[in-house]
Amino acid sequence: KAGVTQTPRYLIKTRGQQVTLSCSPISGHRSVSWYQQTPGQGLQFLFEYFSETQRNKGNFPGRFSGRQFSNSRSEMNVSTLELGDSALYLCASSNLAGDLGTQYFGPGTRLTVL
Amino acid sequence: QKEVEQNSGPLSVPEGAIASLNCTYSDRVSQSFFWYRQYSGKSPELIMSIYSNGDKEDGRFTAQLNKASQYVSLLIRDSQPSDSATYLCAVNDRKKTNAGKSTFGDGTTLTVKP
Numbered sequence: 001k002a003g004v005t006q007t008p009r010y011l012i013k014t015r016g017q018q019v020t021l022s023c024s025p026i027s028g029h030r031s032v033s034w035y036q037q038t039p040g041q042g043l044q045f046l047f048e049y050f051s052e053t054q055r056n057k058g059n060f061p062g063r064f065s066g067r068q069f070s071n072s073r074s075e076m077n078v079s080t081l082e083l084g085d086s087a088l089y090l091c092a093s094s095n096l097a098g099d100l101g102t103q104y105f106g107p108g109t110r111l112t113v114l
Numbered sequence: 115q116k117e118v119e120q121n122s123g124p125l126s127v128p129e130g131a132i133a134s135l136n137c138t139y140s141d142r143v144s145q146s147f148f149w150y151r152q153y154s155g156k157s158p159e160l161i162m163s164i165y166s167n168g169d170k171e172d173g174r175f176t177a178q179l180n181k182a183s184q185y186v187s188l189l190i191r192d193s194q195p196s197d198s199a200t201y202l203c204a205v206n207d208r209k210k211t212n213a214g215k216s217t218f219g220d221g222t223t224l225t226v227k228p
Contacts, residue, residue: 033214042221043158043202048214056215090157092214100213101146101206105157 002027004093004106012112018079021109025072025093031055032074033103034066037088046089049074050096078111086113117141120203120219129228133190137203137219140184145208147179147186152200152221161201162188165208193226200224 005024013019025032033056034046045058049068066076072093078085088110092103120137127133135149146165150158164170164177164186176189186205190197200221206212 031214033216035218043218045215045217050214055211058215088157094214096210096213100208100210101148101216102160102163103148103204103214103216104160105150108157 004091004104006089006091006106006109008109009107010110010112012114013081014114015081015083017081018077019081019111021076021078021089021091021111023074023076023091023093023106025074025091026095026104029093029095029104030072031094031096032068032072033092033094034074034076035090035092036060037090037108038086043090046076081113083113085111087111116219117217118203118205118219120201121222123222124225125222126225126227127193129193129195129226131193131226133193133197133224133226135188135190135201135203135222135224137186137188138184139186139203139205139217141205141207141217142181142184143207144184144205146206146216147177148204148206148216149175149177149188150202150204150218151197152202154199158202190224193224195226195228198225 033048048056068074091106162177203219204216206216
């Protein structure tokens with residue numbers, strides 16, 4: 001089975017711009033989660049989508065949003081970028097059968113905000 | 115107090131030694147526990163999951179869980195230089211509605227010296 005894929009792998013944006021990141025989960029996985037990883041804050045949960053609905057949300061401002069499509073692919077959007085949004089954005093997919101909570105990560109998108 | 119705390123590290127062990135990584139968690143509803151390995155510049159990779167008190171062994175890796183003490187550890191036997199990475203502890207309440215929402219520790223960086 002192909003793993004979780006994320007595009008693009010690298011992005012450079014300037015403050016005030018917006019960005020859209022994409023994630024394709026492992027085939028058959030319907031839960032897609034997004035995390036932000038920074039050296040200072042570690043890995044922080046952004047949100048989770050399941051069956052096209054946001055099911056859980058972390059403690060991030062409304063500038064961070066997402067959606068999920070009927071094929072389980074997910075996109076994450078960050079509007080009005082700030083310098084502090086520079087991070088590695090990780091997508092993880094889960095199979096809700098079997099070992100609940102097990103997540104498989106994609107390679108990440110490295111976002112740099114200048 | 116952070117929800118998931120790990121040895122501050124960095125941890126350095128000689129090749130062939132046992133590396134011991136520790137993690138404590140604060141939320142007693144946590145039921146699923148995971149260890150991820152993250153190489154520099156890469157995304158987290160699942161190594162072990164554990165759900166019941168006691169030990170779980172997989173090759174050179176042993177996860178230990180003590181729910182009463184809210185403690186989970188990872189032992190790496192016969193450590194190899196290729197084990198040099200940051201190890202992330204993650205917890206989840208194992209409910210279907212939260213399967214995609216895990217809380218991560220900040221990680222412990224392990225260096226195995228040849």
